[in-house]
Amino acid sequence: MKFKHVSYLWDDAKAAELAGDEVALLIYRSNLLGADLRLTNYGGGNTSCKVMSPDPLTGKDVEVMWIKGSGGDLGTLKKSGLAALYEDKLLSLKNIYRGIEHEDEMVGLFNHCIYDLDSKAPSIDTPLHGFLPFKHIDHLHPDAAIAIAAAKDGKRITQELFGGKIGWVEWQRPGFDLGLKLKQCLDDNPGIRGIMLGSHGLFTWGDTAYESYVNTLEVIEKCAEYLEANYGKTRPVFGGHKIQSLDEAGRKNQAAAIAPVLRGFCSSQRHMIGHFTDDARVLEFINSNDLDRLAPMGTSCPDHFLRTKISPLVLELKADDDLSDTKALKEKLAPAFEAYRKMYTEYYDKCKHPNSPAIRDTNPVIILYPGVGLFSFSKDKQTARVAAEFYTNAINVMKGAEAISEYTSLPRQEAFDIEYWLLEEAKLQRMPKPKALSGRIALVTGSAGGIGKAISKKFAEEGAVVILNDMNAERLQGAGEEFKSKFGKDAYTTALLDVTRAEQIKQAFETAALEFGGVDIVVNNAGLSISKSIADHTEKDWDLLYDVLVKGQFMVTQAAVAVMKKQDIGGDVINIVSKNALVSGPNNAGYGSAKAAQLHLSRLNAAELGGDKIRVNAVNPDAVISDSNIWAGGWAEGRAKAYGITVEELPAYYAKRTLLNEVILPDDIANACFALVGGLLNKSTGNVLNVDGGLATAFVR
Template identity: 85%
Template sequence: MSVNTTQFKHVSYLWDDTRAAELAGDEVALLIYRSNLLGADLRLTNYGGGNTSCKVMDKDPLTGKEVEVMWIKGSGGDIGTLKKSGLAALYVDRLRSLKNVYRGIGFEDEMVELFNHSIFDLNSKAPSIDTPLHGFLPFKHIDHLHPDAAIAIAAAKDGKKITEELFEGTIGWVDWQRPGFDLGLQLKECLDNNPGIRGIMLGSHGLFTWGDTAYESYINTLEVIEKCAEFLEQSYTKNGSVFGGPKIESLPADDRKKQAVALAPILRGFCSSKTQMIGHYTDDARVLEYTNSKDLDRLAPMGTSCPDHFLRTKISPLVLTLASGEDLSDIAAIKEKLTPAFEEYRKMYEGYYNTCKHPNSPGIRDANPVVILYPGVGMFTFAKDKQTARVAAEFYINAINVMKGAEAISEYTSLPRQEAFDIEYWLLEEAKLQRMPKPKALSGRIA
């Protein structure tokens, strides 16, 4: 397969033929190699997001017969650091036979437990909810990623039409639906109705691409994302401004840092009203372009689209009404000024919970914001530890990139509140949270 690698301007071509040759014949090793390369470029997928798979023939340990086995990133892993211990291995025929017992979309969650009856390697990782999305597609190698450039199209009001026109029918489209067994069936139906396509765009969610070999899948993925990114860049150039143009200017860099240092402890106090939180601050240029814009007040309350984004950033951020050069020396006065904003945010979040909850929903979580935007200064994020706070910031920058792209080519759309709630308070997601280690004694505290 001859590929012009100079075509890649917006993504990194990292494939090393020498290294790949050392892995030749071991499709699982090549899957891990490809996954690590994809995960190394955050323009291709966010931390912990997406999943990759391969299908191989292997000997059944019970019968000695050759069977088809799918290796796929297991639950909770990160493709950038993926090792074989992070993969799940399943009998493909058993996984597909679960169609015979599937009772419909109202019984999605029970299918996850049934995945365990399809396990081939008993030492492998627990299968993720995305397992059937790969299992029902016939391709040997599959990449499911969350690239900002693709999600910008997937989250645009005219996303389906744009996808069809941009790729001339070679990329399919499946409307937004929560990941699960039924979505796997829809991907297969999309492929059956559009034979010969090279990938599928998932509305508001992400991208599926594939190939017969690890290398073909890798190149196909890069080419599709590059085309999306190039389309967005042309739209930015054509439009001349993004987010409606600037409303205010940023403070000089040193002044931004001084404001952040003065305000961060105050914000941390508000965000720690239920649980001790650790903060992170960034004045990334992409953040400032967004927070300083005329469209901030319209876009920020809409929330994010990709499930991976809002699971880590909450349904929407808190936007501060402080002037960028506000005098922050009187702490009591600043607290008094900010108190109504935090009370209003908590009330909004409680209303979202009470409106959308189901009889069996987990109890309401911390109602404080995770993301706080300070126009002219930057973004603060708060979480249980520094890494989680930093990752939340990275994810909200992903969301900003998506909003910017969608607005440039059409109009940004977020997930309906009920759909977002059903992801955030998903019983499977709650079970994952409950399995996490309990915080250590000094977790969330600083000295």
């Protein structure tokens, strides 16, 4: 089969392997549908199948409905993400349904219908599938279908386009009553192949997994073909361009410059992580004549506005405005953010019910900068990225609806009743509590190995996103692959960084701004060591040590502070120094004096930056041998010579000279860094934390 607007991914050989296992075929079909974002969004949509299975108590065959459980994602769905319910028990709930005003009480009763006790909690869509008699059902949120569903003439267009073979149910919040209305639509229109839900999405079905899959693709393809035929037919898309975009380099430069400022405004209640996109579909919309009319209307599909808020904030800036004066930029943007927060508060106050949950963060999630792109801000990178994807879906819907009719959004009260639904609030309350570094952005120099990688891993484990960097591209690539495998693609990004090169430092912080919105924690860890007698020490050795350790720390801190001041939400700088900053020893003039300079620079920076709530602290390790570059280049040989021992004897020598008789590992340094930024020491700055096993000669006092 050939499709232009959707992806046909069905593999007959793969399906044949699953033949006879309808639940496995349901999962297979769901994964295929979820792999195409034109069909449904991340976490959106629902699929089901009904099979005959033995009752574990009676042994008699009963009909069981397997359906995607609450909070799952079709693209990554596994059996553990399904809910399984007795179909007859689910249908019997009709007998005790007390009407739409008592709708929410039905959700708790779904648990009395559970067949598989290990299954996922049933979602609110359960009755929508359960009341339809088909063996396989797909409920998706395809842009092409929602464009018709959100059009002013959507019902008429659906009737004409499909010749009566697709039913129509007007907008209603998902739940038990909507399930009854779907069944009524089917009863009133026997033989239809699907149902369009006004402003919401699409239901399609089939007797087998394959029939349902193909039916779904065919209906969406037909919708997409219809939209394509009408783009620009009566008027230019979105009324035509009002402005032109900057070129790609210009867009990236402006985005990197403004992102930390926007993040600061959006983080007035909690630290947010950002995402930026200048996707062509976004630019077409934000550069158009219709932007000012359509953007305030908000989105139509509940899945869209639950993640993007009721409407975006549109910046009143020119694409090529000079953004270098941070103070002037903040003064210009502050009224827009205050107006947005006021608008959102008024929306809440006007629409709230006596039992509504408390108002949530009033800051925007989606920010549009005409000529530049779209910014999204949320609790973590994945949520911010998905919000941007959902708003892009909303743009597609507006584009299609405007091409064939006129776009309509949900009334504010309907939108509020979804956003502040008690069942939605309960779902939010069940989510895991934020980790200590959730919402934080960390850049650890030299983080592709040794101490730097250990620190970055610790921060990622505690919820931070990290900018991995190294001057060795191969080493950096390996670290990136390791982090992707361990933490996922949204937990990190990479940047090639030699701390002696100002341009690479600038680019690394621009990467941080574009990928995450800015930076909160900077750890100056990159280093090297040279152990030579004063007679053997060269000028080149001296310059290299001071360039990397002292000048590098200074330039990275300088760049970090510039970003942190844009955000105006404080920050942390940690400098990985050494016990050698305090202890005198032979063959160590260059390295030891550079470390002393690093330590005092930490104190100087702490004294200067306290007023900006930027804390500067130092960690003094000693003899961290594992996976460390410090032992390359003859350092180990030099230290062994200084102590009159062999290289092999160094680890034991270092351990025995400590008060605790301990070997110091990269994880020990990582734990010390986390202790400084994890929330318990927020009123500490200018401190030195020794992690050396206990060396009396290195005591600060």
